Structures are given as C-alpha cells and as structure tokens.
Amino acid sequence: MSSQLPAQAGSEERFPLPERSSSVHFGRQDYLSVVLRLVGMELYKIRRRTMSKILVSIAAALAILLFVAIAAGVLFVQNAPLENTGNTCPPGQSTSCTTPSPDELKAQRKIAVEALSTPLRLPASLTLIVQVALTPATILIIILVGTIVGGEYSVGTIRLLYTRGPTRTQFLLGKLGAAFVCSALGLLLMVLLGILTGQLLNPVSGTPQTFDFLTADWIGRTLLYILIAVFDWFIYAVIALFFGLLGQATAAGIVAALMWYFIEPILSGILELIGNINHNAFGDFLKAIPDYFISNNMTALLANPSNLHALIVLICYFIVFIGLAWWINARRDVTT
Amino acid sequence: MLNEYYEVETPGQATDTIISTSRLTKAFGKLVAVNDLNLEVMRGDVFGFLGPNGSGKTTTIRMLLGLIRPTAGRAILFGMDNADQLPAILQRIGAIVETPVFYPYLTGMDNLRVVAAASGLQSGKINQRRIDEVLELVELRKQEKLIYRKYSLGMKQRLGIAAALLTDPELVMLDEPTNGLDPAGMFEIRQLIRRLAELGKTIFLSSHLLNEVQQVCNRVAILQKGNLIKQGNVRELLRGSEQVLIRLRSAEETQAALAALRELRDQGATWISRFYTEMDRQGQPLIRVDAPTARSAELNQLLARRDLFAAEIHPYEGSLEEVFMQLTTPVNQPGRRRGMEALASSDKSSSPEKGGA
Numbered sequence: 001m002s003s004q005l006p007a008q009a010g011s012e013e014r015f016p017l018p019e020r021s022s023s024v025h026f027g028r029q030d031y032l033s034v035v036l037r038l039v040g041m042e043l044y045k046i047r048r049r050t051m052s053k054i055l056v057s058i059a060a061a062l063a064i065l066l067f068v069a070i071a072a073g074v075l076f077v078q079n080a081p082l083e084n085t086g087n088t089c090p091p092g093q094s095t096s097c098t099t100p101s102p103d104e105l106k107a108q109r110k111i112a113v114e115a116l117s118t119p120l121r122l123p124a125s126l127t128l129i130v131q132v133a134l135t136p137a138t139i140l141i142i143i144l145v146g147t148i149v150g151g152e153y154s155v156g157t158i159r160l161l162y163t164r165g166p167t168r169t170q171f172l173l174g175k176l177g178a179a180f181v182c183s184a185l186g187l188l189l190m191v192l193l194g195i196l197t198g199q200l201l202n203p204v205s206g207t208p209q210t211f212d213f214l215t216a217d218w219i220g221r222t223l224l225y226i227l228i229a230v231f232d233w234f235i236y237a238v239i240a241l242f243f244g245l246l247g248q249a250t251a252a253g254i255v256a257a258l259m260w261y262f263i264e265p266i267l268s269g270i271l272e273l274i275g276n277i278n279h280n281a282f283g284d285f286l287k288a289i290p291d292y293f294i295s296n297n298m299t300a301l302l303a304n305p306s307n308l309h310a311l312i313v314l315i316c317y318f319i320v321f322i323g324l325a326w327w328i329n330a331r332r333d334v335t336t
Numbered sequence: 337m338l339n340e341y342y343e344v345e346t347p348g349q350a351t352d353t354i355i356s357t358s359r360l361t362k363a364f365g366k367l368v369a370v371n372d373l374n375l376e377v378m379r380g381d382v383f384g385f386l387g388p389n390g391s392g393k394t395t396t397i398r399m400l401l402g403l404i405r406p407t408a409g410r411a412i413l414f415g416m417d418n419a420d421q422l423p424a425i426l427q428r429i430g431a432i433v434e435t436p437v438f439y440p441y442l443t444g445m446d447n448l449r450v451v452a453a454a455s456g457l458q459s460g461k462i463n464q465r466r467i468d469e470v471l472e473l474v475e476l477r478k479q480e481k482l483i484y485r486k487y488s489l490g491m492k493q494r495l496g497i498a499a500a501l502l503t504d505p506e507l508v509m510l511d512e513p514t515n516g517l518d519p520a521g522m523f524e525i526r527q528l529i530r531r532l533a534e535l536g537k538t539i540f541l542s543s544h545l546l547n548e549v550q551q552v553c554n555r556v557a558i559l560q561k562g563n564l565i566k567q568g569n570v571r572e573l574l575r576g577s578e579q580v581l582i583r584l585r586s587a588e589e590t591q592a593a594l595a596a597l598r599e600l601r602d603q604g605a606t607w608i609s610r611f612y613t614e615m616d617r618q619g620q621p622l623i624r625v626d627a628p629t630a631r632s633a634e635l636n637q638l639l640a641r642r643d644l645f646a647a648e649i650h651p652y653e654g655s656l657e658e659v660f661m662q663l664t665t666p667v668n669q670p671g672r673r674r675g676m677e678a679l680a681s682s683d684k685s686s687s688p689e690k691g692g693a
Contacts, residue, residue, distance in 0.1 A: 020504040023466040027458035034456065041453035049441050156437035160499070163401045163433065164454040165426040333404035 038174025146253030436496025577654030
C-alpha cells in the first residue's frame, strides 16, 4: 500500500451516513450547539457528584454563618450590662473622670450596636459577602474546577469523551463554560444567601433597613462589582483548569491553583520588602512586579472598575492560561 | 473451536474498505510501538486484531480513534482521513479502548446519559428509549440505577459495550472486551459480538485471546512488536495448519506407518508437507501428518493396504493459537514447530520429518 494513499474521493457516496435505529435522535450538530450540549453535560455531572453538593453547602454555610456571627455579636452587645458599655472610669481616677450616666451609656451602646450591625444591612452586606466569597470561597471553585478537569485524566474518562465525536476544543469550551456557570451561580448564590440572611437577622439590631442608597447608579456599579467578582473566580477556575490539564490529574489542578492563590500575596510582601531595602533601580523593579499579580489587580479592579491597567493584566492572564490549555489539549496524545 | 466458527457475509458491501491504514507508525521516543502498519478492514467484517501484550494493538486503536497522533503514515476510515475529519469519523464509530472507564459517582444509566450528550444525541428524555435498548442488549437493565463504582468487572465491560452502541454506529471497536471476565462473561460477550455482526455492524476486535477471536472473527491481523506479520481470512490461515492425526495399536505399527508415509512422500505426494510422532498424555505414540484434512480417507486407505489398521484417525483443523505461535515464535524455538503444544508439553517427545526435504 502506498504511503500516498489518498482519502477516497466521494466518500459520502461510498459511505453514506448510516441509517440508524429509529430510537437514536441526534441533536443539532453546529459548533455552538455541540458546545452548549457539552456545557450541559458537564453541569449534569457536577450536579450529580456528592463533592459539588458538599462545596455548595460549604459556600452556603459560609454565607449564612458570617451573618449569624455578626447578629450574635450585635445581640451580645445589646444584652451586655450597661456598665460594660462605653467608657467608664478606671479605678483610682475618679476625680478626673466623670462616670457616664445610664442614658449616656445607652446612647453609646446604641451607637455601637448600629456600627456593629451595619454589615447586616444593604449595601454593606453586599460588599462584605463578596469579600468573603473572594477570599475563602475561591478555594471552593478551585477544588471544583480542578476536579472536573483533572478528574477526567485521573479516572481515565478522557478517552471515553475524546472518542465520541466532538473536537477537543469543543470539550475544552464545554469545561470552560461549565466553570463559568459554576463561578457565576456560586457567587450569586453566596451573595443572595448572605444578603437574605443579613436582612432576616437585621431586626435584632433594632436599626431599620433604609433604601436611600438604591439608585440607578448604585445598581449599575453593583452589577459591575459582582461581574468583576465572578471574573475573579473564573480566573482562578481557569488556572485550575490549565494546571489540571497540564498535570493530567485532579491534584495538579487543585494544588497548583491554590499555590498560586496563596503564594501571590506572600511574594508581593517579600518583593515589596526587598524593594524597600534596596533603594535603587533593581529595588524599584522588584516593587513593581506585584503590580502584575492577579490578586493585586483584582483588588484594584474591584475598588475601581475603570482601572485599565488592572483589566488589561487580568485579561492577559486569562488569554495566556486559556491559550496554553487549548494548545496542550489539542496537541497532546491521550495515553492515560 | 472451529465448529463454532462464525463468518459474516454482507452481500453487495464486501468490497467497502471501512478502515485502511497506510504505513501507520507510532514511536514513543526510541520505542517504535507500531511500525509501518497497513491494515484493511472491510464492511461487515468481524476483524480480529491479534498480538501479545505490548504488541501495539491498543496504540493502533488509539491512532485510529485520534487519541494519539501517528509519527508517520495515515489512517483512512469511511473514506476519510482521520487527521482531517476525525469528528465525522467518530460519529460513525462506537469504541471501547482498554478497560472501559466511566464516572464512578454516576449510575450506569447516568453514565450513558453523559455519553449520549458527548456523542451529539439530543438532551432530555428523547433518547431514553435508546438508552433502555442498549442496557437491555447488554443485560444491565436491572443494574441501571446502581452506582458505577459498585459494578463488577463484567458489568463494567458490558456498560462499555452499551456506550459503544449508543449511537447505533456502523463500526464497533472493542479493545480486549473480555479482559478480566470469567468464562461465562466471555461467552456473553462473544454472543453479543455475534448479535452485533448479525445486525450488520463491522466489528474490530482487539484481543490476545486467540480462541476467542477464532470463534467470532472472519478476518484477522496478527501484530508482533509493532509489526504486522499476517493479515487475512481466518479459514485461509487455518488451512495451513490442518493435520491428520493417526494412532496405531503398537509402536511397531507406528514405525511401519511412518515408513509408509515416507514412501508415499517420496513417490511425489506433495500434499504431505511433513509428519512426525509425539507421545500423547497416555504415553501412546501419535502420528501427526501436516496435510489437508480432506486427505484423511486417502491416508487411511494407504495404511490399510499395508495391513496397518489405525486405532484412531481423525482430521484436526488446527487453531489460530497454533498459527499465531508458528508466526510469532522464532524458527529455532520449539514453539515454532507446533505452536502451543510444544510449549505446553515438555513431557512429549517428537521427531518431525520435513516433507520433501
């Protein structure tokens, strides 16, 4: 047989598409439909895993317990004896210090309760829950995405998927789509649960919720804020996806992304310190490096959504990780 | 055994080449796993892909399915090059590569739903009937709600076959589908393969279990150390290993029979390629004559003419195992002579005589 064996001409005529069983119903086969079906498939798998349910429960518990803890603090201050509230005179200073009257103590306690209970109410509750979501709860999305990508290699199901018809790029897009949906839904779940719990527990403070902050501008800024927070989660999800794919293992995806997440702030501090010690160009260079870290840029973008530098840096990270993941996925031999 | 031999014929379609590889090669560093492989699988074939462990069978299947890229050469499936048109090719194939692996936290049914989505089937309940059908076919309906990690090896293999059949593909590729199964499980899989062949599917069956392949395949290719050493029709391959076995009543008669055979060969009976004696398990001498089984009566007649009456004479059609051993064992090794028998019976003596030598 010649090595120049050509693909047979008119293969559609010689090999017409098979007549399949009447019980087999193919869906639309255009590129987007296939990708959307794969996103659905990934979400179906996620929905069916116990691990996902545990992660969602942890996220929900975090959101609820945070506000429960605040409400408990408020209750504690409210019910503390008046003498323990406000500034009282220390022993031996009775001549220069006037002991507050019970009314003054009550007023002081009211101020303390109001201040302490502020995070139970909008808009502070929103900011607080997003901050919590972006700090400890990022770990949850990293675990989820590391598992759904690396797990295909660890378990060996990758060859089951790659022999079914869609291209590898479509499978990758399916995973990315699922990671995005999980990031968005996870964050929204936490935000809604947090706000709701705050609202439910706010009456203990005795301070009513007011809605004078609720303007079109606030709604717009809030939506943008949440979108940036989703983007933050999604970037760490993409890092977990990339390393899961690179290491062909769940552990690789989770550990590498977590290391990235934890090491960046530490490295920022170290570089800052060294930069401050060396008052020269090299020191300045070291101090400038953290400006290109994900966490710093994400914080900057959350604080100021129009920070172009932060946006560009984050988009660059996003493109590099997705591009590398695509390249590895498309070229790699599946030998697991 | 050969009486269970199964041949699939699909009139009018036999000339379609479903799989054709041209000098397909895969090297992992310095290790050449598959070397210059030229395969041809026709529509309707139950094609056995044979070779010892590590001979390159799975690597070849992985290349055909696009899981790994060939170092050189091409693979054409359904007239399409799998380097360019893999998605279109894969939609027509159902495959198991090595031990089938599914999501351990999902039930058998849920796993098939996932496979259905990955295969391009419509989501929702519309394909439930098909899922039920394939589960029925592999007899897993009762265990459909059981979580996959609790499946036995046999059930896992059957679920793999169910997944491969989900889209009702034209070509079913099964890589060692009976690995780890007990005899009953192997029998079930063989029956299933036969049923699929009856449905007109082309089956590509990779295995190192030669008896299994002989029982279900009509064509085979034999691979060793990445090289294709034989490809062809099972019957034709077995024809070369046909023998007539003759047992006489005494050692003297056995010697006389050998002399008669020698004389016959010297007189120009070229259909006797060689003959030799060996001791059977009871310690009785047995003459093995490498000759077409159709000549059994003629041999019997020859011996009778010399007053040598065989206590036993019967045609022996050989086995793929013997053909395989003859092809894969080096010339100077005993296995070359009579395949597995020589390997398995160190207690047997033998004295081959090469016909025409």
